[in-house]
Amino acid sequence: MEKSEGGDFPPKKTQSEPAASAHAGTDYPAKKLARQLDFTGSWGGGGSVPAASLPKHAKHIQPQVMKSSQLAVSMKSTQLIRPQLQTQPQLQQHVLVMPVQQTPVLPPHPSVRPLKPESPKARSRQNASEAKDGTPKKPKQCNCKHSRCLKLYCECFASGIYCDGCNCANCLNNAENEGARREAVEATSERNPNAFRPKIASSPHGARENREEAGDGLVLPKHNKGCHCKKSGCLKKYCECFQANILCSENCKCMDCKNFEGSEERQALFHGDHGNNMAYLQQAANAAITGAIGSSGYGSPPVNKKRKPQELFFGSMIKDPVHRLGQFQQDHQIKASVPPSSLSSIPGPRVGNAAALGPSKFTYRSLLADLIQPHDIKELCAILVVYAREAAKMLADEKDTSLKQVKCQRETSYPSSGVEKVMPDGCSNGIQAENIKAGESRFDGSDVTKERPISPGTLALMCYEQDTIFTAPAAPLNDLTRLSYNTSFQLLHGQSMTEIYPELERIMLTETRDCLKKLITLGEIKETKCSSKVRGVNSGSQNDVSSNGLAMTNSNNQHEPFRNGIADTDPPPPQNIDPATTANACHKVHPPDGNRDVKAQI
DNA sequence: GAGTTTGAAACT
DNA sequence: CAGTTTCAAACTC
Numbered sequence: 001m002e003k004s005e006g007g008d009f010p011p012k013k014t015q016s017e018p019a020a021s022a023h024a025g026t027d028y029p030a031k032k033l034a035r036q037l038d039f040t041g042s043w044g045g046g047g048s049v050p051a052a053s054l055p056k057h058a059k060h061i062q063p064q065v066m067k068s069s070q071l072a073v074s075m076k077s078t079q080l081i082r083p084q085l086q087t088q089p090q091l092q093q094h095v096l097v098m099p100v101q102q103t104p105v106l107p108p109h110p111s112v113r114p115l116k117p118e119s120p121k122a123r124s125r126q127n128a129s130e131a132k133d134g135t136p137k138k139p140k141q142c143n144c145k146h147s148r149c150l151k152l153y154c155e156c157f158a159s160g161i162y163c164d165g166c167n168c169a170n171c172l173n174n175a176e177n178e179g180a181r182r183e184a185v186e187a188t189s190e191r192n193p194n195a196f197r198p199k200i201a202s203s204p205h206g207a208r209e210n211r212e213e214a215g216d217g218l219v220l221p222k223h224n225k226g227c228h229c230k231k232s233g234c235l236k237k238y239c240e241c242f243q244a245n246i247l248c249s250e251n252c253k254c255m256d257c258k259n260f261e262g263s264e265e266r267q268a269l270f271h272g273d274h275g276n277n278m279a280y281l282q283q284a285a286n287a288a289i290t291g292a293i294g295s296s297g298y299g300s301p302p303v304n305k306k307r308k309p310q311e312l313f314f315g316s317m318i319k320d321p322v323h324r325l326g327q328f329q330q331d332h333q334i335k336a337s338v339p340p341s342s343l344s345s346i347p348g349p350r351v352g353n354a355a356a357l358g359p360s361k362f363t364y365r366s367l368l369a370d371l372i373q374p375h376d377i378k379e380l381c382a383i384l385v386v387y388a389r390e391a392a393k394m395l396a397d398e399k400d401t402s403l404k405q406v407k408c409q410r411e412t413s414y415p416s417s418g419v420e421k422v423m424p425d426g427c428s429n430g431i432q433a434e435n436i437k438a439g440e441s442r443f444d445g446s447d448v449t450k451e452r453p454i455s456p457g458t459l460a461l462m463c464y465e466q467d468t469i470f471t472a473p474a475a476p477l478n479d480l481t482r483l484s485y486n487t488s489f490q491l492l493h494g495q496s497m498t499e500i501y502p503e504l505e506r507i508m509l510t511e512t513r514d515c516l517k518k519l520i521t522l523g524e525i526k527e528t529k530c531s532s533k534v535r536g537v538n539s540g541s542q543n544d545v546s547s548n549g550l551a552m553t554n555s556n557n558q559h560e561p562f563r564n565g566i567a568d569t570d571p572p573p574p575q576n577i578d579p580a581t582t583a584n585a586c587h588k589v590h591p592p593d594g595n596r597d598v599k600a601q602i
Numbered sequence: 603g604a605g606t607t608t609g610a611a612a613c614t
Numbered sequence: 615c616a617g618t619t620t621c622a623a624a625c626t627c
Binding site for chain 2: 147158188192227228229231232239240
């Protein structure tokens, strides 16, 4: 329809003319192409890139060449390149600009490309068309009306292919208008030497493996220029990164980006069978963009839709170890972005410039993100340190006391001896005295073990005392701590070490356990909230997706583990807690009333 | 399918 | 280089 119109339009005039004349025959955009360029060859049509661009971007040429097929694909097609690069002769679109046409094996330097444009039709290529089942299918059919398909607005042009079968009007992006097209290519290249360069650059470690339609769409390559999305949250195809199925990177300057590794919104999108459920994807994307996903799920009512920009990043200190495909992200991105102690630096890129804090886009946000605060951890550690220190004091005091007693006994037994003898326990007095003097700083347990072996857990806890953060009395003791503290003293006076140690250990581990249980419970409450909202919308098909992208345990877990915000007495081992931690905290010490205590505290 | 929204590209 | 306009795809209704 339109095509015929566009098809007729230029050829008669411009077929053998330079572009300028072609423009003369047209009305509007001619002004732009009026730039007269004397570049010797068209970058397209097998020509060279404008000379001016060569020196500066020489290093880009190779990728440009090598990724000829990728160009068209990655930029505008949602489909991904498959490894196989066999050509598909039936393809209707033709590669114009890719030097591969000349020397498919050796990436030719642009400067040595033949000047004469090879007929673009000489070779078709497999590109975005990606005829899945072998069906020749045009990848994209542009609908350009005003650009004459000679600007990057046009997907075909940008991809370096002729329009063929498109719905464009006044199309000059065809063989008949090669001259005009070449001019346009030159002009475009002049304006932006990288214009035809693949927008998606692979990271050094290769992108092939990540290009797969991985469920998470997790991909390593990144957009060369980066996107500048403002409203789409980078979760719609408006976003070039999203469209190319890659994560936004530090190159992006997007706002409120949700296309980063660990993004709940993004994971919610991809965890569904996105290949089969486009409607779901779109719905999810909308929900994500409006903030419905994440802490509140898809179906949250219009109220409370907007999320605070910082929210997603605040808790990223806690990495969820379950994240499946994120290893490379952790290595590649998170490590550089999330200094463990600088939580406050995390929230940057969501609002505004991602480049500055770029990689933090990829931080992961745990369900416990809002629950665990640094001071909580400090408090817990402080408690443990106090206990550990107290244990040391008790140990020292105990030994001191026993020493004195022994001494006294000996003095009474050997009034004038004056000679220190080896103690019955095998410790010389001198050594012992030194050890005692060393006091609390000595926790290697070497001699302690003679009296009673310290459990690894206790030893580990004691080691924390070495940490200067906690040695200072920075963290005031809470009531519970004081209570236990006093209890420890009481124990000291009435009980032997063999009784004290287990008690101390029990207290310490109980504290740890309780603290962790609190976190678990809070996290589960939050998870329940999310899942219930998700359920509200998806009612089934996608309900195995939790808001943070972790699979729910199973459908049985969908029923509320909590009522009124209180955990059931025996919640299943939460899946969003580090299993090791949970095991250490909850399984080693398992007092019968543990859960009840937690409930009461909550 | 028409109208709107969006963000890249083009332009000033 | 920043701001604005143009453009076509994506999206919504």
